[in-house]
Each structure stands twice: as C-alpha cells, then as structure tokens.
Amino acid sequence: MAKGLGKGIGALFPGESLEQSGQVEEIQLELIVANPFQPRKIFDEETLQELADSIQEHGILQPIAVRKKGRKYEIVAGERRYRAAQLADLEVIPAIIKEFTDVQMMELAILENLQREDLTVIEEAEAYQSLMENLHLTQEELSKRLGKSRPHIANHVRLLALPEDVRTLMNDGTLSMGQGRALLGLKNKRRIPEVANKVIKQGLNVRQVEMLVQTINEEVSRETIQPKKKDIFVVAKETQLRDYFGTNVQIKKANNKGKIEIEFYSEDDLERILEILNLQDE
Structure with missing residues (x-):
C-alpha cells in the first residue's frame, strides 16, 4: 500500500485483502460495466496496450472486484485490467463478487487510483470534492480518513475554482498544478483563460507565472484607485x-x-x- 494512505482499503475489509475477501469467478466481459463512481476519466492508451500484451502472455494475475447490479456487474476495483482484457480480446475475466455500498464503491475506486498515482490533479481534486459532498465530510475529516494531509486536499480542491477550459489544460498536462495555483491568484478571474494561454505560449515556469499574476494584479489595483x-x-x-x-x-x-x-x-x-x-x- 502506498505511503500516506492511512488504513486505506484495509479499513473497509479488516483482517483480509480485497482479493481474499470473496470467491473468484470467471465473468463474461460483456456483462461488466464501469464503476459509476470512477474518478479517473483519462486512461493512457500506451500503458493499457502494454498491460494487454502482458495479459495475453501471462493472463490476469489479480482478479478484479465487482458487485452484482441487476443482470450486470459493476467494477469496484480493477478497471485498467478490465479495459486491458478487452484490448486482449478476452471473453471472460476473473472477478471477486461481493456486496458493496455506494460509499464503499466510491472510496475503493478513489483509493485504488491514489495508491497507483493514476489520477490527474483535477481528477484527484474532483474525487476529494465528491467524497466530501457524498459522505458529508470536512477536509479535516477526509484527510484522516484517507491518510492525506489537510493542506494537500485543500490545495487540490481549490483548483476546481479554475474555469473548465483551464482545468482541461491541467488534465492533459499542458499546465502544471503549480501554474494552476498561481493563476488562482488573479484578482480578475475572467482573465484566467487569457493569462493561462499566455503562460503556455511563452513557456513560463511557476515562479514566472506568479510574477506575471502579481504584475497584473498591481495594474488592477492602480486602475481601481485612480480610475481614469x-x-x-x-x-x-x-x-x-x-x-x-x-x-x-x-x-x-x-x-x-x-x-x-x-x-x-x-x-x-x-x-x-x-x-x-x-x-x-x-
């Protein structure tokens, strides 16, 4: 388990790993659907293909976890393995079937991605926000539950105040978390997309973005004090x-x-x- 995740998945299944918590069965891929609470929106195609190649050669070494939902099965953990199995043209996949509440589904999906550092900074921020809203938790309570520091959670959640097009630039790696945080310092929030594009065009680092934001804010202050x-x-x-x-x-x-x-x-x-x-x- 990754450092700093507290009790993590073990807190939901004390005394046993998720893989040991149920019987393994072979399930048809066509009967499986994605976790509706999956925080991860972007799956790297190259690494998925590498996993698919490994599956074709060695098979699936670790079963996915699912819950029964009508005639289908919803993925609780292991969506990358499921997607790679599709690429490998498998018809069935080993899975553990257990009863999971929506809360457990949400927590497990987020914990699995956090442990593997699979989420973008925006996906991670959205995951924290979703947990706080659905579980009615404060940032402090969530930090204890996940084993993450409160400032870490707060700094991520703040990024959700950025305009959607700027969040998209962060999701695809065009802008870093540090650059996004610096842009939040703009007094005139409507200028964030414009300044973000300037940052990208000129290849400014975080410190340079901070200086640019400070300069723009000083201009705004002068215009406010001495409107002319x-x-x-x-x-x-x-x-x-x-x-x-x-x-x-x-x-x-x-x-x-x-x-x-x-x-x-x-x-x-x-x-x-x-x-x-x-x-x-x-």
Missing part, C-alpha cells in the same frame, strides 16, 4: 501594440509627451520582443 478614462485613440493603439507584441503594452501621455511601456516576464520573453523589434545582438 483613456483617450479612445490611445486605447486603440494599446490594443494594436498588445496584439503585435503578444504582451501587455501601455501608452502613458501627459502634457503632449509620454512613454510606451512594453512588459516582459522572462529573459526568453525579452529576447522574443527584441527579435520583433529587430534589436537582437548580431
């Missing part, structure tokens, strides 16, 4: 320059003179802007 309506011509030119340079640009005018500020957030970003201006070193 800009000339329409200036706004139009700022937009044009912002699109041209791919970064924030401000035109500041006073007494018929002024300055143009072009922001950059890393050395690479500066080099990119200098290249646009054709000012790179020969």
Whole structure:
C-alpha cells in the first residue's frame, strides 16, 4: 500500500485483502460495466496496450472486484485490467463478487487510483470534492480518513475554482498544478483563460507565472484607485501594440509627451520582443 494512505482499503475489509475477501469467478466481459463512481476519466492508451500484451502472455494475475447490479456487474476495483482484457480480446475475466455500498464503491475506486498515482490533479481534486459532498465530510475529516494531509486536499480542491477550459489544460498536462495555483491568484478571474494561454505560449515556469499574476494584479489595483478614462485613440493603439507584441503594452501621455511601456516576464520573453523589434545582438 502506498505511503500516506492511512488504513486505506484495509479499513473497509479488516483482517483480509480485497482479493481474499470473496470467491473468484470467471465473468463474461460483456456483462461488466464501469464503476459509476470512477474518478479517473483519462486512461493512457500506451500503458493499457502494454498491460494487454502482458495479459495475453501471462493472463490476469489479480482478479478484479465487482458487485452484482441487476443482470450486470459493476467494477469496484480493477478497471485498467478490465479495459486491458478487452484490448486482449478476452471473453471472460476473473472477478471477486461481493456486496458493496455506494460509499464503499466510491472510496475503493478513489483509493485504488491514489495508491497507483493514476489520477490527474483535477481528477484527484474532483474525487476529494465528491467524497466530501457524498459522505458529508470536512477536509479535516477526509484527510484522516484517507491518510492525506489537510493542506494537500485543500490545495487540490481549490483548483476546481479554475474555469473548465483551464482545468482541461491541467488534465492533459499542458499546465502544471503549480501554474494552476498561481493563476488562482488573479484578482480578475475572467482573465484566467487569457493569462493561462499566455503562460503556455511563452513557456513560463511557476515562479514566472506568479510574477506575471502579481504584475497584473498591481495594474488592477492602480486602475481601481485612480480610475481614469483613456483617450479612445490611445486605447486603440494599446490594443494594436498588445496584439503585435503578444504582451501587455501601455501608452502613458501627459502634457503632449509620454512613454510606451512594453512588459516582459522572462529573459526568453525579452529576447522574443527584441527579435520583433529587430534589436537582437548580431
């Protein structure tokens, strides 16, 4: 069992492993359906194929666990083995049939994935949120139940406040958890998708994202403290320059003179802007 999971699955079946807790039977694959509480949405096709190849050569070494549901069987644990068995063109799979409550189904599915570190950060966050809502648990109670620290759970659940398209970018690995947490610091939440795309385009690391968010927030604060309506011509030119340079640009005018500020957030970003201006070193 993975470190830090507390009692885990053993808490649900004291004195025996899940594999020892029932009789193994061969069940037709066509009679088996996925766990309705499965937190995992993304299954890596390459690793599934590797498992399928292993199954074709050695068979299934560990039975899956299921519960009877009408004429079908719902998977409690072992969905990767089930999917790989389908790829291996098996007709039957060894399974343990036991009575499981919905709560046990949910906990076992989450614990199995956490132990194998199979979940993306967003899937893990959704799993924690689902457990808290369905079991009426606080973050502190859930942390004790799963053997995870409360800050670990809290940091994951906070990510669910990100817009759906940004969560999708985290699910597919385009954005990291650290970058997502930094984006949550934006005061203007509507700008999160825009800034997320900027982070990806410019390849900013977590520290650079934090600096970018701080800069944007300071701009928001200045605009809030000193609201000043800009000339329409200036706004139009700022937009044009912002699109041209791919970064924030401000035109500041006073007494018929002024300055143009072009922001950059890393050395690479500066080099990119200098290249646009054709000012790179020969």
